[in-house]
Amino acid sequence: MAWEYLGLNKEPFLSINPLLMQEELAYFVNREKELQLLKRYFDTNISQHILISGKAGLGKTSLVCYLGIPRENEDFIRINLSESKQQEGQILDLITHDLLEFGCRLKIKGAENLGEDFLYCKKETEEMAGDIKAGVIIEGKVSSKKGTEKTRRRLPFDTEQILGKILVAVKNHIKHPPIIFIDESDHLPESTQETILLQIESLLVSNKCKVFFTTRKEIENIFLGDVNSKYRSRFTDIIPLGPIKPSAGSMAKLILEKRFEPCAGENYQYPFAEETNIFLEDVSNGSIRELLRYTSFILSEASASKLLKPINVDFAFKVLSEKQLLASGIESKEYQIMKILELKPLSPSDKILQEKTLFKRATLNILLTELDKKGFTQKICEGKKILHKLTPKGKWVLKSYEITRL
Numbered sequence: 001m002a003w004e005y006l007g008l009n010k011e012p013f014l015s016i017n018p019l020l021m022q023e024e025l026a027y028f029v030n031r032e033k034e035l036q037l038l039k040r041y042f043d044t045n046i047s048q049h050i051l052i053s054g055k056a057g058l059g060k061t062s063l064v065c066y067l068g069i070p071r072e073n074e075d076f077i078r079i080n081l082s083e084s085k086q087q088e089g090q091i092l093d094l095i096t097h098d099l100l101e102f103g104c105r106l107k108i109k110g111a112e113n114l115g116e117d118f119l120y121c122k123k124e125t126e127e128m129a130g131d132i133k134a135g136v137i138i139e140g141k142v143s144s145k146k147g148t149e150k151t152r153r154r155l156p157f158d159t160e161q162i163l164g165k166i167l168v169a170v171k172n173h174i175k176h177p178p179i180i181f182i183d184e185s186d187h188l189p190e191s192t193q194e195t196i197l198l199q200i201e202s203l204l205v206s207n208k209c210k211v212f213f214t215t216r217k218e219i220e221n222i223f224l225g226d227v228n229s230k231y232r233s234r235f236t237d238i239i240p241l242g243p244i245k246p247s248a249g250s251m252a253k254l255i256l257e258k259r260f261e262p263c264a265g266e267n268y269q270y271p272f273a274e275e276t277n278i279f280l281e282d283v284s285n286g287s288i289r290e291l292l293r294y295t296s297f298i299l300s301e302a303s304a305s306k307l308l309k310p311i312n313v314d315f316a317f318k319v320l321s322e323k324q325l326l327a328s329g330i331e332s333k334e335y336q337i338m339k340i341l342e343l344k345p346l347s348p349s350d351k352i353l354q355e356k357t358l359f360k361r362a363t364l365n366i367l368l369t370e371l372d373k374k375g376f377t378q379k380i381c382e383g384k385k386i387l388h389k390l391t392p393k394g395k396w397v398l399k400s401y402e403i404t405r406l
């Protein structure tokens with residue numbers, strides 16, 4: 001992209017990846033309430049475990065990292081589960097490996113020896129030590145004959161035992177339980193996701209660490225309402241992360257300005273008109289990842305066509321429509337329902353909706369649940385009735401569907 005078009009000196013940070021590096025944390029905005037709560041759990045010396053829940057791209061990872069990254073050399077370890085080999089048992093291996101690496105980085109007594117034990121224990125079971133990242137920890141020592149013999153005498157150890165030992169070593173060294181942030185569980189296959197809690201059971205009952213766990217699953221109600229839920233029996237609290245609230249465009253502007261301004265040259269001018277900020281908030285539906293994705297598309301088209309700034313909403317809408325980013329997700333049945341809801345919110349039991357679409361109530365229920373999930377409609381209460389209303393994103397999607405698909 002021609003950054004000169006924007007009056008910037010270099011590429012701004014519009015990556016859709018989480019904020020993970022110290023220098024990226026400056027882009028973090030909002031979430032004061034959640035940060036305040038999370039900070040308490042960061043600072044407590046009690047070994048308790050916390051869930052952070054929220055839909056994709058709302059900022060779960062970035063939220064925890066905002067507090068955690070500055071403590072990476074003290075007591076914070078992020079485990080990225082999407083790096084695990086996705087087989088039974090591999091998750092504990094990944095956690096053990098990362099903890100050993102943390103221990104070695106902090107020069108904790110015994111960590112290096114445990115790293116050796118781990119490597120040989122894995123070598124025995126997999127016959128492929130080179131495949132295991134633990135090799136990095138004890139580089140240069142694996143091949144030492146003496147080291148091999150010494151380690152073999154100490155064997156057999158299994159991952160769980162080594163994990164227990166490194167946890168004790170870390171806790172004794174830092175004098176409080178470390179924070180183990182188990183992240184990106186949703187990037188694993190469904191079957192593995194089902195068994196994660198079982199796989200990390202030893203960690204959750206060990207009393208030697210604090211586990212923070214992120215999930216896209218809507219478990220808030222289960223956690224709060226069901227005392228028998230598996231989450232209730234292992235986690236102390238849940239921090240639900242909601243969508244960024246619509247704010248007449250000011251939140252979109254705040255998020256983007258934070259990213260443009262550090263790169264601003266002499267001719268910098270914020271590129272979007274006020275109505276475009278509102279449009280960006282509407283179509284992103286509270287997801288910062290979507291906001292950044294859409295912004296990148298619009299800016300690259302605007303710079304390619306040397307469009308005059310500020311970029312107006314018609315241009316932004318045209319770019320996203322032409323890229324099929326708005327309307328590709330709806331089917332003709334869904335379109336029919338949305339077209340009627342455009343006039344007023346209705347419930348699946350409403351006669352008008354049934355007569356105009358010729359769908360039965362059960363079908364309407366299914367289709368509306370799907371539309372809710374996609375963020376094109378939302379439930380609202382009117383007295384005792386629950387109605388479905390088109391969201392601001394739904395309105396843009398409808399418009400785009402009519403232009404590009406009819």
Ligand SMILES: Nc1ncnc2c1ncn2[C@@H]1O[C@H](COP(=O)(O)OP(=O)(O)OP(=O)(O)O)[C@@H](O)[C@H]1O
Nearest residue numbers: 016017018028029056057058059060061062288289
């Ligand atoms: N508070 C924030 N301020 C500014 N940008 C943010 C904030 N939170 C998240 N982002 C941005 O939003 C995007 C998504 O964030 P993140 O990866 O943390 O979400 P997530 O909820 O962990 O997603 P997933 O469910 O896919 O794991 C990233 O590009 C990140 O830079």
Ligand SMILES: [Mg+2]
Nearest residue numbers: 018060061184
């Ligand atoms: Mg994440």
